[in-house]
Amino acid sequence: MSAGFEQTRALEERYLMRTYKRAPVDFVRGEGAILWDAEGREYLDFLSGISVCSVGHCHPDVVTAVCEQVGRLMHASNLFYTEPMARLAQRLSDSSLGGRVFFANSGTEANECAIKVARKHAHGRGIAAPEIVSFEGEFHGRSYGALAATPAMARNEALGPMLPGFRSVPFNDAEALRAAVGESTAAVLLEPIQGESGVFVTSDEALSAAREACDEVGALLILDEIQAGMGRTGSLWAYQQTPVRPDVITAAKALGGGMPIGACITGPEAADVLQPGDHGSTFAGGPVATAAALAVLEIVDDPALLRRVRELSAALRDGLTALAGVREVRGRGLMIGVGLEEGIDAAAAGATLLERGLVVNVPRPDTIRLLPPLVVDSSQIERAVGLIGEAL
Numbered sequence: 001m002s003a004g005f006e007q008t009r010a011l012e013e014r015y016l017m018r019t020y021k022r023a024p025v026d027f028v029r030g031e032g033a034i035l036w037d038a039e040g041r042e043y044l045d046f047l048s049g050i051s052v053c054s055v056g057h058c059h060p061d062v063v064t065a066v067c068e069q070v071g072r073l074m075h076a077s078n079l080f081y082t083e084p085m086a087r088l089a090q091r092l093s094d095s096s097l098g099g100r101v102f103f104a105n106s107g108t109e110a111n112e113c114a115i116k117v118a119r120k121h122a123h124g125r126g127i128a129a130p131e132i133v134s135f136e137g138e139f140h141g142r143s144y145g146a147l148a149a150t151p152a153m154a155r156n157e158a159l160g161p162m163l164p165g166f167r168s169v170p171f172n173d174a175e176a177l178r179a180a181v182g183e184s185t186a187a188v189l190l191e192p193i194q195g196e197s198g199v200f201v202t203s204d205e206a207l208s209a210a211r212e213a214c215d216e217v218g219a220l221l222i223l224d225e226i227q228a229g230m231g232r233t234g235s236l237w238a239y240q241q242t243p244v245r246p247d248v249i250t251a252a253k254a255l256g257g258g259m260p261i262g263a264c265i266t267g268p269e270a271a272d273v274l275q276p277g278d279h280g281s282t283f284a285g286g287p288v289a290t291a292a293a294l295a296v297l298e299i300v301d302d303p304a305l306l307r308r309v310r311e312l313s314a315a316l317r318d319g320l321t322a323l324a325g326v327r328e329v330r331g332r333g334l335m336i337g338v339g340l341e342e343g344i345d346a347a348a349a350g351a352t353l354l355e356r357g358l359v360v361n362v363p364r365p366d367t368i369r370l371l372p373p374l375v376v377d378s379s380q381i382e383r384a385v386g387l388i389g390e391a392l
């Protein structure tokens with residue numbers, strides 16, 4: 001390790017809150033699917049900053065858009081009009097549900113907006129104590145609203161009391177979901193593919209049950225596309241490969257290509273729920289982040305790129321499935337969970353892979369999660385499969 005790395009580690013130890021356990025690498029540069037550490041070592045990145053750098057690190061079009069905007073206007077506030085925000089809202093709405101957009105600075109905040117929309121929509125239907133229903137295993141973020149909708153973390157009593165009005169049912173249990181939706185339900189909030197809990201695809205049956213149950217009582221179906229959206233699964237939005245059309249989706253992560261931005265995107269039903277004073281954010285929708293997102297969408301919202309994601313996905317899945325030690329391969333597109341056979345420690349495998357120059361993530365003790373940039377090439381897929389095979 002370089003002295004630079006040791007110094008950084010010492011500063012971290014002394015000054016940062018201990019909320020993250022970091023791997024012992026200090027990344028200093030990235031290009032496409034490649035990262036370099038402070039000592040000049042090269043890594044193949046199959047994590048993309050947790051599904052953020054989907055267009056690859058430092059994509060030249062995104063870099064140009066950001067640099068040009070930084071030199072023109074960095075911030076003006078939401079008290080005034082700015083063109084990149086308006087154009088991005090148009091692009092997001094036209095490519096999905098056709099309603100209105102609220103911009104945020106992160107995924108958590110995008111969900112916070114969706115929760116507000118759901119609760120206010122419910123109050124408009126005369127519901128005094130609105131409820132939001134989710135599946136076990138969901139992850140929606142760490143603000144108190146998003147946390148309450150994240151069942152495993154909401155049980156952390158040390159952070160309590162939690163926001164009331166949230167309940168969960170077993171994952172993919174369509175009957176339990178139907179039974180949980182009733183007169184007090186404001187919304188069903190689901191991830192189309194559960195990412196943080198280990199890449200588990202929400203079944204079409206469960207999504208259809210959610211849609212029908214919401215329609216019966218007038219509740220909103222909200223899909224959190226923060227990890228699965230923006231082309232990750234081989235369509236611009238993950239819901240587009242399912243039988244349902246939600247009322248609201250939330251996006252973040254890959255939307256800004258590395259710039260922090262989130263969006264709550266509605267269909268017509270929920271478009272006008274929030275009115276002046278109901279919600280806001282100083283930085284959200286700022287010119288630099290929205291200019292970056294427009295450049296990202298120009299790259300990702302492209303049928304040829306999305307087709308390629310599906311082709312690469314097939315190659316990656318085939319390669320992984322053939323490896324000794326792999327029990328199952330879950331996911332869609334380039335959002336892949338590799339379930340390992342009993343007795344194989346995914347954390348140890350992940351650490352070995354990092355040492356050998358492949359960046360992956362381990363969301364649970366039996367699973368390696370792969371989220372490569374969507375611009376990865378087939379030789380990089382082959383290399384990653386080879387390295388995983390060796391590590392297992």
Ligand code: PLP
Nearest residue numbers: 106107108139140141195226227
């Ligand atoms: N929703 C999903 C599905 C996520 O995967 C995440 C982050 O991993 C979030 C919400 C929270 O997003 P952020 O960390 O940008 O607040």
